[in-house]
Amino acid sequence: MTSINLADRTVDLGEWARRTPDATFEFTRAVREWLAQNLVGEFALLKGRGGPGSEHEFFAERLAWDRHLAASGWTCLGWPTRYGGRGATLEQRIIFHQEYARANAPARVNHLGEELLGPTLIEFGTEEQKQRFLPGIVDVTELWAQGYSEPGAGSDLAAVSTTARLADDGRWHVNGQKIWTSLAHVAQWVFVVARSEPGSSRHTGLSFLIVPLDQSGVTVRPIQQLTGTSEFNEVFFDDATTEADLIVGAPGEGWAVAMGLLQFERGVSTLGQQVGFARELDAVTEMARANGTLDDPEIATRLVRARIRLRAMRANAQRTLDGDAASSGGTWGAAAAAGAASVAKLLWANWHRDLGELAMAVAGPASLIGPTETVEGRRNEIADPEHVELDEWQRLFLFTRADTIYGGSNEVQRNIIAERVLGLPREARE
């Protein structure tokens, strides 16, 4: 079985680059050269660091790396130049993410600011809010957290019960609890969906507020995850306050802003993500070759299937982006566009979770024990010093259990596809 062709490891730039003119190739060359010349020296040890389950690794160094990127104009590429971006095209943004992943550059620390809050402010914010907050995202001096989920409101975000009240002191007073708040322990700001109209229900009466985390009314308590690390937190608001004008959109109309932000969540970075997936699959394949499990027909078949599914995923992502680029023209209908993000999420989340399981099967009994060596900087930065340090495959296996939950769970994605694309009857709701 070792003769099975598991080649095709090279992840090329895809159809985008092949179809685009010289300027795009020049852009590709510029990105590639910059990464080759800069991901060296003190930054070289950051290669491959900070991914899922390893967000604690080398945080300060990765922050320095992000600021280094910013100093050369490689953050917020797609933003208009007047807000500090490059006004990059869709193709250029895809190429940047692919090249970034190909160079094995570290996970970015301000994804939530750059990919979610920034674009939302550009679309919904006031000019004052843009001037106040966008520069801090571009130069990575202010980090952000997303305060949507609550203990009683996750998939069903309209059930949020955190309240916001504009008091006589001219400030919003926020009370309630958020949960699963990624990176709140390192961020300066959180954007919060809160109920600002007493007695309102569901999608009405909500407001989208920007709240500083560094204040006495806010308590951030890390949650230890399966991996032993703490990427997310509980955030308690106990009469926390924020300025009256730090509301995005009109009071009581935060739902539209909150939903607008989620559209940015499924951005072009997914094509870069797939370059990382290909690297992980290559490494699992190498592990199978090295420990002999590649001779096991079942393992070999799973590896081949994973590679085929990865190709299908890439084809689907490109088709989706083609559809976006072609807007409503051709065969790409509005219903398909609405469901495309859900199809993409289902494909990648389940692929990645399955890869974690496959890695455990390939590692065999060795996957049941902790590694004997601790890599510098990988020691958990958590309260539990007894926690066993995991190797990269154990971390992948455990963290990818979350992939099918965050950003909309499998079940929620299937509901969207069923109702909005296939036109099946809506599920019963209160």
Ligand SMILES: Cc1cc2nc3c(=O)[nH]c(=O)nc-3n(C[C@H](O)[C@H](O)[C@H](O)COP(=O)(O)OP(=O)(O)OC[C@H]3O[C@@H](n4cnc5c(N)ncnc54)[C@H](O)[C@@H]3O)c2cc1C
């Ligand atoms: C790693 C990670 C990071 C996260 N980061 C953040 C963050 O930074 N900020 C933030 O606000 N949130 C964050 N979340 C929270 C995430 O958005 C929620 O976990 C997700 O929305 C699901 O909500 P829930 O956990 O309350 O589960 P629930 O909504 O209670 O769902 C429980 C189960 O019921 C299923 N279910 C729910 N509704 C339906 C339905 N209508 N039909 C069929 N099945 C259904 C779900 O699929 C799931 O299996 C993060 C989560 C994870 C895992």
